[in-house]
Amino acid sequence: MTDYGAEVTTDLVSSSEPALEQTLTETCYRRLKQDIISGARPPGERMRIEKLKAIYGIGPTSLREALQRLSADGLVRAVERRGFQVAPLDAAEFLDLNTARIEIDLSALRLSIRAGDGGWEGGVVAAAYRLEKADGLVQSGAQESLDDWERLNKLFHRSLVACPSRWLLRMREMLGEQVERYRRASVYRERTERNLIEEHRQIAEAVLARDEERACRLLAEHYTRTADGLLTLLRSRA
Amino acid sequence: MTDYGAEVTTDLVSSSEPALEQTLTETCYRRLKQDIISGARPPGERMRIEKLKAIYGIGPTSLREALQRLSADGLVRAVERRGFQVAPLDAAEFLDLNTARIEIDLSALRLSIRAGDGGWEGGVVAAAYRLEKADGLVQSGAQESLDDWERLNKLFHRSLVACPSRWLLRMREMLGEQVERYRRASVYRERTERNLIEEHRQIAEAVLARDEERACRLLAEHYTRTADGLLTLLRSRA
DNA sequence: TGAATGATTTTTATCGATAGAACTAGAATG
DNA sequence: CATTCTAGTTCTATCGATAAAAATCATTCA
Incomplete structure (x- = not known):
């Protein structure tokens, strides 16, 4: 074991906020x-x-x-x-990725349902409402509202997890970004064939009712359905 | 959306193994x-x-x-x-880290118990056996065997997860490294007060019996016990 | 014609140099 | 005696240059 002599600084950055790094x-x-x-x-x-x-x-x-x-x-x-x-896209890897994603998201959701307070509930309601509204806009055909929808969709799913572990959230975010890339790479064809509004509504409902079992099942189905759509697309291209 | 013109290479590195990077x-x-x-x-x-x-x-x-x-x-x-x-060590963060770690490890374990084949079972048996032997050596006082034990301990826990998602394994590994750092930072005082051999044996047993429920409970307890020990130490120092 | 080989070009990995930001200590001030 | 200001020093972030590795291309030989 090599020891190069310490020089420990307890706190380099005090308590200031992120402040968008300037490097x-x-x-x-x-x-x-x-x-x-x-x-x-x-x-x-x-x-x-x-x-x-x-x-x-x-x-x-x-x-x-x-x-x-x-x-x-x-x-x-x-x-x-x-x-x-x-990094290349690959159907097999996506399957793998999605498995991990579901596991971690469900873990975070479970912890949240157990630990979430009133503020968290409010956040869920608000995010669900906003997403539903954006959903309407997209349905009515406005193309540029897709980016907006994407943002609100992410926010909705983010609002569900008031999970106390920042590490778990970090893993969740990492996987979320990966999945987003796959999602964006395929056109949103499936949209028309699914009732996303209803899916989101049911998830929010189950979460707010603190029905762990049901919320997890619905969320897993939600993700699995998206994944299936993507897989079909990825494979049809390859 | 900026598009800089593609130049896609499907496969840059064919199928060769890692081959210890030389950069x-x-x-x-x-x-x-x-x-x-x-x-x-x-x-x-x-x-x-x-x-x-x-x-x-x-x-x-x-x-x-x-x-x-x-x-x-x-x-x-x-x-x-x-x-x-x-990165500094911090009791609160460790708690957070450990929560995430347990969640992810249990997910991986569950998936493994469902999907693992004969080779996996054999791996568990072998790793358990080797660890038990190393355990004996440490008990008998050989100081330098600690590094060895650490390695075999990692291997044992690694053998439990034949989880099909490489992404999940990656997250697991990442958290494992973090935890290891905390573990190493504290002397292994708790060792004497615990019966690690017995804990490991019971975990292996439950896993091989494909008793998901029990295996998860035991593993969670195993980690929690380690964590509690570390927390006590960390706090007594601060 | 096609494969093999060698020369040329491209590109990566890496170094040393440098401007400017952050830290430190000592002087000046209340 | 504590505090603020300031000059000097240290250290980071960044650039341009370069040697060596890989890719490309032209050419020769079977």
Whole structure:
């Protein structure tokens, strides 16, 4: 065991809020992540440093640092001596991903139902309401409302979990981002064939009634249905 | 939505195995991780680039890349314009961490019990056997056998999960590393007061009997007991 | 014609250098 | 004597340059 001599600082950052990091690395990390999840950078794309340098207008160092973080997130693959690529999409992996996602989301949901307070209930009601309204807009055909719906959908699902473990939430978020990328990669064809409004309403209902069993079953079905739709699409393309 | 023009490569790395990456960044990442988990780099320590450069004998670029990855792993904290520090230990966070850990481990265990085949059963039996033997050695006082025990303990717990989701396993591993760091930070005082051999034996037994309920309960208790011990220690120090 | 081989180009991984931000300690002030 | 200000120092974030590895392409040989 090597010991290099300590120099411990208990608290480097006191209590200030996030304050949107100003380092280029951080900025670049966020932009890249956004572009990967949204599909602007297509799955499998080779990410040549020179090219990215021009696009994002920064030096290679910050870029590589951002890419390393993304590769820890699983959004980018680093191949030894062959640079980086956007993580490819793959049906088998999606199945795997979705299994993990459901497990973790249900865990978080269960803990929330047990621990959630009044504020949490209010949050669920509010988020459900907002999503339902956005749902109506999308139904009526406004194309650009999709991004908005996506945001509110995420918010709704986020509102369900008042889970006390930040680590669990972090895992949940990580998987959520992965799934979102798959979801976005496929057109939302399934939308028409499903009654999402009703699905969301029932979930909210069960959650508020603190019916753990039912809430978990409904949420799992909800995710599974989305996954099935995506799988069909992914496979029909391959 | 920005689209920068695609250039998709389906498969950059064919099917070769990991083959221990030869980039400095990767090497450095592993060494640092090891040192952080083992406690050689104490929690809260400021990681000055200049200093680390000398210690690990590489340039600042590779170092920073490794540190960025570690910060995505949660083992290192990056503070804007103030560099990096080893993530501090904290009783509250440990509680949080442990909650997540138990949830995910139980999920993986449940899936394994349902899906595991004969090979998996054999693996459990073998790992249990080896751990039990190592346990005996530690009891008889050999100090350097602790590292060995730690390794076999990890292997035993790893053998339990033949879970089909690699993503879930990844989350499990990530949390496992975090917990290990906490565990190592405290001396193994509790060992004497517990009958770990018996705990492990019972877990293996329940798992092999495919008794989901019982296996989960035992494993949760196992982890909770470890956690309680650590918490007592952490708090008595603060 | 097709495969093998070698030369050329591209790209990655890495280093050293540097501007500017943060920390420190000592001087000046109330 | 405590506090604030300030000059100097340290350290981070970032860039451009470069050696070496991989990819590409042209060319030769069977």
